[in-house]
Amino acid sequence: MGEFELIQRFFTRPTPQAVLGVGDDCALLQMAPGMQLAVSTDMLVAQRHFFAATDPHRLGHKALAVNLSDLAACGARPLAFTLALALPEADATWLEPFSQGLLALADAHGCELIGGDTTQGPLNICITVFGEVPVGAAQRPGQPATLALLRSGAQPGDDIYVSGTLGDARLALEALQGRMDLPDAVLNVARQRLEQPTPRVALGLALRGVASAAADISDGLLGDLGHILQCSGVGATLDTGIAINLLATQAYFTRASIPFNYMLSPQLALQCVLAGGDDYELVFTAPAAQRAAVQAASAASATPVTRIGQIDAAPGLRLVDGHGAPVANTFTSFDHFKA
Numbered sequence: 001m002g003e004f005e006l007i008q009r010f011f012t013r014p015t016p017q018a019v020l021g022v023g024d025d026c027a028l029l030q031m032a033p034g035m036q037l038a039v040s041t042d043m044l045v046a047q048r049h050f051f052a053a054t055d056p057h058r059l060g061h062k063a064l065a066v067n068l069s070d071l072a073a074c075g076a077r078p079l080a081f082t083l084a085l086a087l088p089e090a091d092a093t094w095l096e097p098f099s100q101g102l103l104a105l106a107d108a109h110g111c112e113l114i115g116g117d118t119t120q121g122p123l124n125i126c127i128t129v130f131g132e133v134p135v136g137a138a139q140r141p142g143q144p145a146t147l148a149l150l151r152s153g154a155q156p157g158d159d160i161y162v163s164g165t166l167g168d169a170r171l172a173l174e175a176l177q178g179r180m181d182l183p184d185a186v187l188n189v190a191r192q193r194l195e196q197p198t199p200r201v202a203l204g205l206a207l208r209g210v211a212s213a214a215a216d217i218s219d220g221l222l223g224d225l226g227h228i229l230q231c232s233g234v235g236a237t238l239d240t241g242i243a244i245n246l247l248a249t250q251a252y253f254t255r256a257s258i259p260f261n262y263m264l265s266p267q268l269a270l271q272c273v274l275a276g277g278d279d280y281e282l283v284f285t286a287p288a289a290q291r292a293a294v295q296a297a298s299a300a301s302a303t304p305v306t307r308i309g310q311i312d313a314a315p316g317l318r319l320v321d322g323h324g325a326p327v328a329n330t331f332t333s334f335d336h337f338k339a
């Protein structure tokens with residue numbers, strides 16, 4: 001199978017929204033009046049971001065999901081994407097499920113594959129997504145005139161929220177790399193989160209005009225919230241008593257039926273939640289006056305959200321337990337696993 005047959009067979013599809021899709025030197029997108037183009041790129045490199053033996057259907061899903069997650073974080077509606085692919089060989093038994101996983105998620109979000117590049121080389125998947133977001137009034141002087149959710153809008157007193165569940169992807173990674181033992185039922189739940197993350201596109205759209213700042217959680221909650229704090233020039237206090245319950249698989253461990261050698265320490269659970277990475281949930285801030293609106297956005301997008309802290313004027317990130325007592329922040333790295 002040659003390069004062009006490969007593109008034709010697996011990556012050429014009708015593109016009813018785009019003016020021009022795969023097959024010419026450029027694709028063409030028509031922006032609607034009053035809309036800005038939101039653009040983001042994410043690269044997945046074999047062995048660094050995923051195991052080469054990963055189920056190709058799941059890998060196709062994840063490669064696009066991590067990109068859609070960036071659009072979600074900006075409150076942008078997905079329009080289209082390009083796919084730059086380096087492949088060791090043109091293997092139809094790999095390409096078929098890969099393209100199916102990729103295009104199924106694309107269809108679910110109305111996001112059209114409009115072009116790309118294909119080359120022989122070590123497995124590497126690079127996607128660029130294009131989305132649209134309405135022009136809007138600048139939130140403050142010096143801010144861009146957009147309705148996009150930015151990292152720079154958090155204000156002292158704002159609530160901090162996260163969507164969905166956190167930490168399970170990291171738990172799965174620890175188990176798959178042999179650093180911990182998980183019962184099969186738990187590993188299956190956690191592995192789903194690692195390999196098939198859910199981009200929170202509908203929530204991002206519903207939060208436009210409600211959230212003051214947002215980011216998606218790809219490197220861990222503390223790190224990605226840290227970006228919001230840095231860009232907004234503020235600090236924050238987070239409640240670890242709430243955070244620990246964000247681990248979806250935590251429920252399994254609190255059941256008496258799990259054998260002792262599988263028990264997850266609170267420290268390890270918190271590490272996964274606070275610094276795990278690969279979650280692809282949203283962390284966002286909103287003024288306290290918007291609590292009802294945040295709940296409405298959550299309901300409208302069928303996406304659970306949890307309020308986990310507050311933005312402070314004082315810089316820095318403070319962790320407290322369920323009683324408000326300080327908790328030492330030892331969660332910024334995963335060295336504990338390597339001990």
Ligand code: ADP
Pocket residue numbers: 007011012021022023024025026083084085113114115116117118
């Ligand atoms: P060029 O040489 O002009 O860069 P190519 O010959 O590489 O173009 O690609 C031919 C067409 O196929 C282009 O429209 C390109 O966008 C598209 N294409 C190439 N690889 C992919 C891919 N992996 N997925 C989707 N479209 C692709």
Ligand code: MG
Pocket residue numbers: 116117118
């Ligand atoms: Mg080319």
